[in-house]
Amino acid sequence: MKKRTYLLTALLLINCAIYSQSNLSMKKISLFKNSTCLVSKEGQLKVKDGSLTLPIPASALYGTFWIGSAKENSLKSIVFKTDTLKTSTTAKYIDQVIRANIGSDAILVIKSGEKNEKNISGKILSYIPESGLVKVKEENGKITFINYEKIEYLTFSSDNSKFMNDSITRTAKLNFEKSAENASLMEYYLQLGMNWIPSYFLKITNDKEARLEMKATIENYAEDINDVEAEVVVGAPQLYYGQMLDPVTYNYITQASSTYSTLSYIDNNMLSNSLAQVQTASPYGGNASDESYYSASYTTEGEKNNDLYYYNLGKNSLPKNSKGIFPVFASTLGYKDIYKAEITDKVNYASNMYCNTNEDNCDVYHSIELKNSTNFPFTTACVMVLTEKGQFMAQDQLKYTPTGAVSVIKLSKAIDVVMKNSEEEITRVDNYKKIGKTTYNKVTIRGTITVENLQPKQVAIDVIKHVNGSVTNNGDSKVKKQKTYNSVNPYSDMNWTVALNSGEKKTLTYEYEVLFAPYQY
Template identity: 25%
Template sequence: MKKNTLFITTLALLVTLATLATHAQQNVAVFKNGSAFFVNKMRVNASKGYYLLDKVPAATFGTLWFIADNNTIKGTRSYMESVRKKQKVKNKMDALRANQGKMITLTLSNNKTYTGVVQRLDGNMVVFSTGGKWMTFTPNNVEMVVFNQAPAAEYTQKQKKRVLKIDFAKANANQTFEMMYLQKGISWVPNYAVALRDNKKAVITLKANLMNDVEDLKNASINFVVGVPNFAYDYLQSPVASTQRVSDFISRLNRNSNRSSSRLRNRADITTQRLSNFAPRSFNGNMSGIRGLKGQSAEDLYFYNTSNITLKKGDRAFYEIFKANVDYEDIYEVSLTANSSSRSSYSKSYAQSDQSIGKVWHSIRLQNKTSYPWTTGTVLITKKISGVAKPLSQDKLNYTPPGSKTKLKMTISPNINVKSAEREVSREEKKTRKDRYTYDLLTVESKIDIKNYHNKDIKLSVCRTITGEPIKCNIPWKTNKKFSVYNNINLSHDLDWEVKLKKGEKKTITYQYKIYVRR
């Protein structure tokens, strides 16, 4: 009984060690720019003082590192090695190769039938023995194969591939070590959904599209990274993982070492961050109604953490990051066409401009009351009508830290009518000279007529950029002086109004500005 117990225990231990020898705990930080940082914790048999890694990752330059527990790694060496690899049968040539030495019956293209054994394959030539004779033919001559027993569905073939030898200072049959590297070909893209509810409530959901084109992930811990990574040499592959010639490697290293800053500037903003134009605010709200993954911050990066992810190379997946209840407010905005400083726009016959119509955008403003930063991503806005979700808009949600607000465009609102026109009030001729030119000083009066056809009260933001100096307005406004165009006699100003209108109400904004116009 004791012997049986000892045998079973020993067998279980051997099975465990065999499993550990091929198992790697994967921790992957996935960026939005198409790269990821892998940390693979491995337990291997290094009883001969080394371990042969037959899958060398396509690591980028300077990011491939090995750290051994209770041991020293003396060195690593990569080289090309002939290894046997199992292949699945895909065609006639493969079928003959997989079933060498077996009795089969062939029907060739000349309609003759032969029974015998495939002895070997020389290149694209099949060597076949039948009835004490030998014959050769190409697989294209084979019309049909009849097997006398179940055919093999796969075969082994020698292939040249790069392997990595890791030399340890001490032999250890149960050696653990970490392998770290940055690798391209895996990325995540954020998608938001905002479902509008009654009473100015909404539910925001963030899901991650994970795309994997590099290696199989098995029960991996995945960190979806928010932030802009700086890997200055990720355009180069590590020499240990590459077959690149020395001269080519050095040439690329020298030629591209200064390109990282421009590369960051040109990168699409969905894969990086675009800041919301709302300033951060202090946040002390409660966290009820929020469901999501655990998160961690490190310096200027933030990590959404999830675990037990299995995704094969070439696969795609969709994972929920968080879902939260938030408040929203409706915003109506119109941006009016800027004026011109061209003298053709202000001739002596100028009396009143044609009336222009402003397009009013309906947007919503959300406050981030979660503990997560909202990374830049696409957002789909929906609202249930008769129990069915209806699409309202798709926009881009800009990066919004906790406690801050962000704005999402929905649609153009036809129920708010905005018309504007302006006229010359006075002209002081030959008011000044500059750079050999003479200028008149005009006083211009502008009117903005607004009518709310909604069956509700609204608040409308009106903005316009003018060239000239604002003078007065019949309602409160904000003016913001801008940098002038080089050598321009007029300054530019941004004008902003907040107008509250009851349902059916009409209001008029009247303001004046001065502008120098060349004669």
């Protein structure tokens, strides 16, 4: 007969599974990016004496827990209370193994000194948890009590590692109008403990196209998911009561003030300690080359509903206290390289009343402009960018991009595009204007921007210069002026698009006026 031996130091740690009197099957989950999830359950359960008992989700949010029955046998009432249910638990420790095998024949190896061992064969009659004593009827008929801490090995003729334990939990007793044998039920609740995190992988394929792939990392710290329809949601639904729990989840009275809006925030740190990592199989297939792994396109069925977009991931499984990665889509998109530089008002004459004439270096950033030509929006998330050869280029944020719109991803500083900016005061008029009780002087400042392309290709650079003043000579730029409430000078932005061939250098000039009060204390 096959024996089963338990080595105490190598027992596998397995989570407990609670089986209540009845439980509905999970049918669908809708995950949001704020650590909440809408769960829907459905099924037909047996009714005894016109009622049945269901477990209640521990973290259902305020006002979102609903149970409905079929019209053939409607609900009369639901009573919520804290109850004790029998729990089928997988043994983790030696005392639990003993409890799981009461009434079984066993061979017990007992520690006797540092090197000596003693074997006892017989039937386990009972276990006394208060003292840790195991009552064994030996083969010779004698009754022996053994401290379980002295047991080094246990050998059984069959594998039985399950034992019944008492579990304190919140339950719902459903009372029906009719005393039927079965009841068809549907359950909805929005709960904490499930989250999804999007991320993107952008791989350049040529000078005009790039392949964008999106994955969803799902974190499950609420309950087991077994072959359930799953969807991840793009958008920000209103959650007026935040993370406030529904009154049915706790066994104390709800204060009146608790029914008003709460400003509490959902803490993602509570989801940080994963016990397992799960990744689904790659949808692209292929052999060993990078080309075959990251070339195919695929889509996930989606649906726009008002201001939210739902990506349908199909049926998936994910145990409690684990994380999983699920592919969402991959598509080839058009892009173009763009170069951009924003130059601040380095003088700010109205405040400093001094013009720094030094020629300062200005950073030019290389970015790509990606057009969303898909039928679904891009949600805000991290994006990693690689070259055609698989070399790292950047990690940036891809912002929400609806269908047909463009998004800009910053790659790096363009070190081969050199830009410098200098300014000088060219005229001054004292006592130029009196506004209220303050007399202002006026200065005119001339600025110069030089741009040189040292790259082996042509580039187009978007240059923006910010000044606190009124532009009088825009130097062929587009000027945008914005009034300010705490200054007599407006904010002005000058914008040029500069096309440069390889090795070409251009100079931009501009002038602006600034009013300033000469005596400021």
